[in-house]
Each structure stands twice: as structure tokens, then as C-alpha cells.
Amino acid sequence: MGAVVISTNQLTKKFGDFAAVDSVSFDVYQGEIFGFVGANGAGKTTVIRMLCGLLLPSSGTASIAGFDIYSQTEEIKKSIGYMSQKFSLYEDLTVKENIRFFAGIYGLSDKEIREKGDGLVFELGLQESAKKKVKELPLGWKQRLSFSIAIIHSPQVVFLDEPTSGVDPIVRRQFWELIYAASERGITVFVTTHYMDEAEYCGRVSIMVDGKIRALDTPSNLKTRFSGNTMGDVFRSLARGAARVGD
Amino acid sequence: MMVSLNLECMERSGCKPMHQVTSEGITKTYDKGKSFAVDKVTFEVDKGELFGLIGPDGAGKTSLFRILTTLLLPDEGKAAVNGYDVVTDYKKIRNVVGYMPGRFSLYPDLTVEENLNFFASVFGTTAQENYHLIKDMYSQIEPFKKRKAGNLSGGMKQKLALSCALVHRPNTLFLDEPTTGIDAVSRAELWEMLTKLKAEGITILVSTPYMDEANLCDRIALIQRGRILSIDTPSSVTRKYKGKLYAAKSQSMYRLLEEIRKYDQTQDCYAFGDSLHFTLKDDSGNGIESLSDFLTASTHFSFDLREIEPTIEDCFIGLLRE
Structure with missing residues (x-):
């Protein structure tokens, strides 16, 4: 395995008496596709917000790309990419304008923006749509564009929060091929999903229940350990006893 | 025409239509006819059936549900629910169907209890009258009945929404993507609930982008870009697969x-x-x-x-x- 890119040690976040994230420890390696699954309300989003430098932990330590999540949040933001289905692109801007905007925010030079932007448009086969507003694109294209923009600054880690929600099965797979390609390039992919078949595509999967990590291993080891035929079986057997309901 | 036949049959002999829902060439376009949300969709759902509409976002599932629940007028075609035409008899349909939209649509400023009582009173009933239908779900959110609906978690919002859709004991239930964004355990619970409602004799139409949920339906329609690609029992759909x-x-x-x-x-x-x-x-x-x-x-x-x-x-x- 490569270098450790994300490392957490007894990471905890309390809201009042409620431990949303309860002493979570794990490492993620460079280029790994790390699946982060759990029931609604298990604490996944809180972990991601802390790792992205958006929320301070109550206790415990964590570093991402070598930066400390308490004191180096600005450095962290430059070293990561983030994409979710809810927040992705500006619908009223064109494909090119979205690329310029986000690449500019990430501090790329005009020359880099031009070169990387053209490359990205070409790779996605969006040449004819480059001047179209994003809202005119089909959902699947939007998601692929959104992912490519999230890694335009070659971050060390990209966080994907339910990136494939609602797209058709072919588009979902095309999206995963982009993920594989990014991972081959050495980008660490940290992904959440409710599609349990997608958990099988990950190198390792962490399963969170009630604020704690209940299991973390490769899909095949998890299936052996919890006697399941699929990751869905494993997930259900671990999460069924969850005390928390909802988001 | 299935619809008119059923209506004639009812008028003549007072018999019940065998299909609870019929759609005959239903079409709906947007952008002045340029984009087809629903394109000549024809299918029937039998009484007491659990029918799944399976397809990704943008396939036309929501438009179709809105037409069948009389919230949207079709451009072409005929459709009926419980023997009532969706255009001319819309008021009658509204009394016999329950509809849970994909987006949370209850009153966020009313409490859990107020929402439930409001929907019951709109239909001239009370929450107590059909309590057995919603008991399993509602008892889980009852401890929070004084909380505003807008402050509930996603899972609890959904349980309340389904309770409100059932409070008047509809004979046909439309659930638009009830499991989207919901974790695998809650999804399994919702499907257990649907099986119970089916046993109560309620006809259920449910849409989902999760293909693995198809096997839990009696029959499914695979839908993409407004068109039905295949419609059959799950086992027949897989049996018809071409090639190896x-x-x-x-x-x-x-x-x-x-x-x-x-x-x-x-x-x-x-x-x-x-x-x-x-x-x-x-x-x-x-x-x-x-x-x-x-x-x-x-x-x-x-x-x-x-x-x-x-x-x-x-x-x-x-x-x-x-």
C-alpha cells in the first residue's frame, strides 16, 4: 500500500451530549478507493465535514494530505476535491464557464485553466456542448463533469458524497470508470454511497453504525467475516441494530 | 379501449373494474412540445397489485405519477384510477388515492400530530379511524409528535409522509421514489411495510431508481426517457433477456x-x-x-x-x- 493520506485517531464530534462521531480511527492510503458507508444518521457527513476542514472535532486527531485538521484547514482545502449530488455546478453557467470558475478558485493559472479545461472537455467528449449551459446537459453528463472539475487541481484526495444517486445503470458505471482512472493516477477517492453493489467496487469499505466504525476491510474479507454473499448482506447485518433513525 | 370498456361494464352491471389503474397512450411534453417527459405510455395495474416503475432520474416516473394522481394534465391519451377518468373525474380520484411525492411535501411549521390531523380532516376522517394502517410507522414517530415536521430527520419525515398518505385509507397508493437517498436498512423496512399494505388490499404503485428493489414487486415497468422498455413480472423480464x-x-x-x-x-x-x-x-x-x-x-x-x-x-x- 502507498503512503497514508488520511489518518484519524479517536476522532470525536459531540453536539451537546450527543456523540455524532464517537472515537473513530482509520487510515486511508494513496490511490485507494475507500468506501464510506453507513445508515442515515450514522455520522458519515460529520466525519467528512471534519476531514474537509469545515468542522472542528471535539477531541481526537486527524490529518489529511499531511495537514492537521485543527490548525491547517486552509492547506487542506487546497489539497482536496469535493463533489456531491446536491452541490455540484452552477446551472446557469456554461460548461467552460464552470471549469474556469472552479479552476480559478483552486488557484490555477490562466494557462493551466485553458490546457486542463480543453483536456477535460475532450476526455468527456463534451466538445459540442462546451458552450451550453450546464442545466441543458443530461444528469449523467453533469455528474461526470462535476467529478472532473472536482479533481481539476490534481488534489491528493477527492471526497464523493453519493455521487451516483439517481442516474441510470450505464451512466453509473461510466462514472465508476472515471473513479478507477483517478485512482490509477494516484488520487485517493473517499466515496459514500447507498448502492451496495458500488461498495463492492471499493478497495476497502468502512461501515459506520451509530457514530462508530463497526467494520473496515476489503469487500471480500467483510463478506467472509460476516457470512454474506453481497456487501448488502454485510451492511444489513451490521446496521440493522442501529439505535439512530434518520438523517 | 380498456378504460371505456371498464366504465361501460361498471355502468351496465355494477361490476368492479379488474384494473385499478389504466394508462392508454399517455403523453406529456414540456418546452412547448419539444421534450417528451412521458411518451405514449400504456399499462394496467391490477387491483391489489404491487407495481414498480423502475428507472433513473428523468425517465418520466414523476410526471406519470402526477398525471395519475390528477395533479398534471396529460397532452394525449387516457388514464383512469379506480375506474375514474383522470381528467373528468379528478375529484373522485383524489378521495381514493394516497400520494407520497419524492420531495418532502408536508407542512414544516406544523407539528407531527398537526400534520396528521390536518390530512385526516381534509378527507373528512380522523387519525384514529384507520390507525391500524399507520400504527407500525406512526408509533415510531409518536414520541416526537409535538415536534415541527420541518425539524424531523429524513427517516422520520418519510414515516410521517407515508402516514399522512394513508390516513384516509386510500385504495390506491402512489409512492414516488420513497427509497431514494435512504440507507439499505431503512429501504428494507419500507418494503416490509409495503408488503403489509398490499395484504390490506391496497393497490400500490411505487417508483424507484434501485434496480434491486424490482424483485419485491409483483410486476414492473422498466422506464427510460418517457418510454416503457419492458413490462412484466420480474422473473419474466429476466427470462426474456436476449443472448447469454x-x-x-x-x-x-x-x-x-x-x-x-x-x-x-x-x-x-x-x-x-x-x-x-x-x-x-x-x-x-x-x-x-x-x-x-x-x-x-x-x-x-x-x-x-x-x-x-x-x-x-x-x-x-x-x-x-x-
């Missing part, structure tokens, strides 16, 4: 995917859970042995190839490729 389907596994799945795609007889190859699924251009020969030779010659890892039975998702992918 194979699965492949190895230690290095991404490399295996690239290698199988390089093979000139490969028609399609895609990731599927812990393996790859692929089809060949010609099933008649010894394609899989030749592929095995090809892989042995070009790769240095061990692999496993075998023929498998398709799932609903394979069928959907196959139909999209056609």
Missing part, C-alpha cells in the same frame, strides 16, 4: 475490464458488484473459451469466467443498449 450473459472475476478487476474490452468478440463489458458482466457478439461458438485463451495470452493473472443468469439491472442495461 457471462461473469468474470480476478484479483485486478479494472485491468480485467480493460482486457475483456480489447477482445474483438466482446459486445459489452461492465462492472457489476464484485464481478464484471459481459456479453459476446456471437453466442453460438465457443466464445468464452476463446476469450479465456485471449486473456491467458495477454495477462498474467488468474481469472474466472462463467455463464450466469441476468438480473433486472442487466436486463435494463441490455434494453438501453438496443
Whole structure:
């Protein structure tokens, strides 16, 4: 395995008496596709917000790309990419304008923006749509564009929060091929999903229940350990006893 | 025409229509006729059936549900629920259907209890009258009945929404993507609930983008870009799969995917859970042995190839490729 890119040690976040994230420890390696699954309300989003430098932990330590999540949040933001289905692109801007905007925010030079932007448009086969507003694109294209923009600054880690929600099965797979390609390039992919078949595509999967990590291993080891035929079986057997309901 | 036949049958003899929901060439366009949300959709749902509309975002599922629940007028075609026409008898339909939209649509400023009582009173009933229908769900949120609905968690909002959709004991229930964004355990619970409601004799139409939920329906319609691709029982849909389907596994799945795609007889190859699924251009020969030779010659890892039975998702992918 490569270098450790994300490392957490007894990471905890309390809201009042409620431990949303309860002493979570794990490492993620460079280029790994790390699946982060759990029931609604298990604490996944809180972990991601802390790792992205958006929320301070109550206790415990964590570093991402070598930066400390308490004191180096600005450095962290430059070293990561983030994409979710809810927040992705500006619908009223064109494909090119979205690329310029986000690449500019990430501090790329005009020359880099031009070169990387053209490359990205070409790779996605969006040449004819480059001047179209994003809202005119089909959902699947939007998601692929959104992912490519999230890694335009070659971050060390990209966080994907339910990136494939609602797209058709072919588009979902095309999206995963982009993920594989990014991972081959050495980008660490940290992904959440409710599609349990997608958990099988990950190198390792962490399963969170009630604020704690209940299991973390490769899909095949998890299936052996919890006697399941699929990751869905494993997930259900671990999460069924969850005390928390909802988001 | 199924619709008029049923109505005539009812008028003449007072018999009940055998179909609870019928849709005959229903079409709905947006952007002044330029884009087809629903394109000549024809199907029937039997009384007491659990019918699934399976397809991705933008397939037309929501438009179709809104037409059937009389919230949207179709451009063309005829549809009926409980024997009532969706255009002319819309008021009657509203009394007999329950509808849970995909987006949370209760009153966020009313409490849990107020929402439930409001929907009950709109239909001239009380929450107590049909309490047995909602008991399983509502008892889970009852401890929070004084909380504003807007402050509930996602899972609790959904339980309240379904309770409100059932409070007047509808004979037909429309659930638009009730499991989207919901974790796998809550999804399983919701499907258990639907099975119970079906046992109460309620006809259920449910839409979902999760293909693995198709097997829990009596019959399904696979829908994409406003058109129905296939409509049958889940087992018949998979039985009608054209050609042979194979699965492949190895230690290095991404490399295996690239290698199988390089093979000139490969028609399609895609990731599927812990393996790859692929089809060949010609099933008649010894394609899989030749592929095995090809892989042995070009790769240095061990692999496993075998023929498998398709799932609903394979069928959907196959139909999209056609």
C-alpha cells in the first residue's frame, strides 16, 4: 500500500451530549478507493465535514494530505476535491464557464485553466456542448463533469458524497470508470454511497453504525467475516441494530 | 379501449373494474412540445397489485405519477384510477388515492400530530379511524409528535409522509421514489411495510431508481426517457433477456475490464458488484473459451469466467443498449 493520506485517531464530534462521531480511527492510503458507508444518521457527513476542514472535532486527531485538521484547514482545502449530488455546478453557467470558475478558485493559472479545461472537455467528449449551459446537459453528463472539475487541481484526495444517486445503470458505471482512472493516477477517492453493489467496487469499505466504525476491510474479507454473499448482506447485518433513525 | 370498456361494464352491471389503474397512450411534453417527459405510455395495474416503475432520474416516473394522481394534465391519451377518468373525474380520484411525492411535501411549521390531523380532516376522517394502517410507522414517530415536521430527520419525515398518505385509507397508493437517498436498512423496512399494505388490499404503485428493489414487486415497468422498455413480472423480464450473459472475476478487476474490452468478440463489458458482466457478439461458438485463451495470452493473472443468469439491472442495461 502507498503512503497514508488520511489518518484519524479517536476522532470525536459531540453536539451537546450527543456523540455524532464517537472515537473513530482509520487510515486511508494513496490511490485507494475507500468506501464510506453507513445508515442515515450514522455520522458519515460529520466525519467528512471534519476531514474537509469545515468542522472542528471535539477531541481526537486527524490529518489529511499531511495537514492537521485543527490548525491547517486552509492547506487542506487546497489539497482536496469535493463533489456531491446536491452541490455540484452552477446551472446557469456554461460548461467552460464552470471549469474556469472552479479552476480559478483552486488557484490555477490562466494557462493551466485553458490546457486542463480543453483536456477535460475532450476526455468527456463534451466538445459540442462546451458552450451550453450546464442545466441543458443530461444528469449523467453533469455528474461526470462535476467529478472532473472536482479533481481539476490534481488534489491528493477527492471526497464523493453519493455521487451516483439517481442516474441510470450505464451512466453509473461510466462514472465508476472515471473513479478507477483517478485512482490509477494516484488520487485517493473517499466515496459514500447507498448502492451496495458500488461498495463492492471499493478497495476497502468502512461501515459506520451509530457514530462508530463497526467494520473496515476489503469487500471480500467483510463478506467472509460476516457470512454474506453481497456487501448488502454485510451492511444489513451490521446496521440493522442501529439505535439512530434518520438523517 | 380498456378504460371505456371498464366504465361501460361498471355502468351496465355494477361490476368492479379488474384494473385499478389504466394508462392508454399517455403523453406529456414540456418546452412547448419539444421534450417528451412521458411518451405514449400504456399499462394496467391490477387491483391489489404491487407495481414498480423502475428507472433513473428523468425517465418520466414523476410526471406519470402526477398525471395519475390528477395533479398534471396529460397532452394525449387516457388514464383512469379506480375506474375514474383522470381528467373528468379528478375529484373522485383524489378521495381514493394516497400520494407520497419524492420531495418532502408536508407542512414544516406544523407539528407531527398537526400534520396528521390536518390530512385526516381534509378527507373528512380522523387519525384514529384507520390507525391500524399507520400504527407500525406512526408509533415510531409518536414520541416526537409535538415536534415541527420541518425539524424531523429524513427517516422520520418519510414515516410521517407515508402516514399522512394513508390516513384516509386510500385504495390506491402512489409512492414516488420513497427509497431514494435512504440507507439499505431503512429501504428494507419500507418494503416490509409495503408488503403489509398490499395484504390490506391496497393497490400500490411505487417508483424507484434501485434496480434491486424490482424483485419485491409483483410486476414492473422498466422506464427510460418517457418510454416503457419492458413490462412484466420480474422473473419474466429476466427470462426474456436476449443472448447469454457471462461473469468474470480476478484479483485486478479494472485491468480485467480493460482486457475483456480489447477482445474483438466482446459486445459489452461492465462492472457489476464484485464481478464484471459481459456479453459476446456471437453466442453460438465457443466464445468464452476463446476469450479465456485471449486473456491467458495477454495477462498474467488468474481469472474466472462463467455463464450466469441476468438480473433486472442487466436486463435494463441490455434494453438501453438496443
